[in-house]
Amino acid sequence: MDTSVSSGFRDLNDFLQKLNSGSYLQSDFSKPKCQTIKECLLMLESHVGKEHIDVSAIRSILHSAERGNAQGLDSTAVSRALEEYRQLASLLQNQEHDHHNSKESSHYESHQDQETLSRYGNSKRQREIPKVASTSEHKGHYPTESSTYRGKHEQDRNKADMEREIQELRTRLSSVVGAKLTAGNTSLADLSDPNRPTSIAEQHRELYNDVWANALEELTLKDRNTEKKAVLELGNILKKTYEITKQLSKESAKSMVEAIMASLHNIGVPQSTQLSGHAADSAGTLLAHVHAIRRENVEMSIPQIKQECCKEMKTLDKRSQPCVYQYATQCARLTWLMNIQDPPLVLKWAKEGEPFQSQYFSEYTSRGTTVDFTAWPALLIQENGAILAKGIAQPKRK
DSSP: OOHHHHHHHHHHHHHHHHHHHTOOOGGGOOHHHHHHHHHHHHHHHHHHOGGGOOOHHHHHHHHHHHTTOGGGOOHHHHHHHHHHHHHHHHHHHHHHHHHHHHHHHHHHHHHHHHHHHHHHHHHHHHHHHHHHHHHHHTGGGSOOHHHHHHHHHHHHHHHHHHHHHHHHHHHHHHHHHHHHHHTTOTTOOOTTOTTSHHHHHHHHHHIIIIIIHHHHHHHHHTSOOOHHHHHHHHHHHHHHHHHHHHHHHHHHHHHHHHHHHHHHHHTTOOHHHHTSGGGGTHHHHHHHHHHHHHHHTHHHHHHHHHHHHHHHOTTOOTTTOHHHHHHHHHHHHHHHHHHTSSSOOEEEOOOTTSBOOTTTEEESSSOOSBEEEEEEOEEESSTTOOEEEOEEEEEOOO
């Protein structure tokens, strides 16, 4: 493990142990040390894989410590952070062990390969000695080495061309069949799509852990908002961008279908057959292709989507609140990716006063049985569908 990461990991352990034992003093903690721990967490997440760990409780405690509120933390929040730390340490230990075993195995296999090649080379040289002598005696009866090479090269090239054509045909067939199979089917995902639902779920977690955290700090420190007020403000930005991109998605799909239908009409396809018979299985297949085209070219549309969302939210100020502005643009990007899925992904918010649903949400900084507010929504594959990523909610204190 890198020296700086090891240092940050030790600082995190000392910090959590002092909090747990009640011996923590605010003077023990400094912003540079907190930054070191945060950077350590990012590197550890990258090393272990974010899909394998959850450090939301640790991040929440670090935010409280930066604001001087660590001594008043609920003991359950500290316990959750310690549990996350232990899980992280266990994962790191296992990965280091696996890495060590893999290196030893690789070294052994390399040694074995070298011995095999050495034996093969000696044997081959022995076999070639009489062959060379025989060839020199009957030189005129055999093809030359250059002509043999040219013939083999030509065969290899023809074979490569055929394999490439076969692969292209397979790809084209796969795209047509895949569009039909995945249209509206959440149980089948296009694994070649970098923005498929599971990838969006990962981006959903990253947005909360990184950009949301910076925006929250900006709102609470610079603008002196209470933490709850700042969290709710950030939640409203996410809700607003989701509604804007949802509407933009519907409008763009409709206009693309109409444009395709108009093109078919212009080349002489009668309107009566455009949506009947094989021509479509048609409306569904056409819409599936529209969804696929938008997903394949999504990066081209992102700048315009960000611009539309920021224009709708007129209170955003890039100069006075750069972190909040960046958060809003990233919300626009993420919710656009959600809404161009087929069917669209859904954000689930916990409502104040309803029973706390632990299958959908983790606790924010305290424990309880009734919801106070949602810090970060859960992500569902579709309306009332399976959970792609859990959210974070604050229960009311008992």
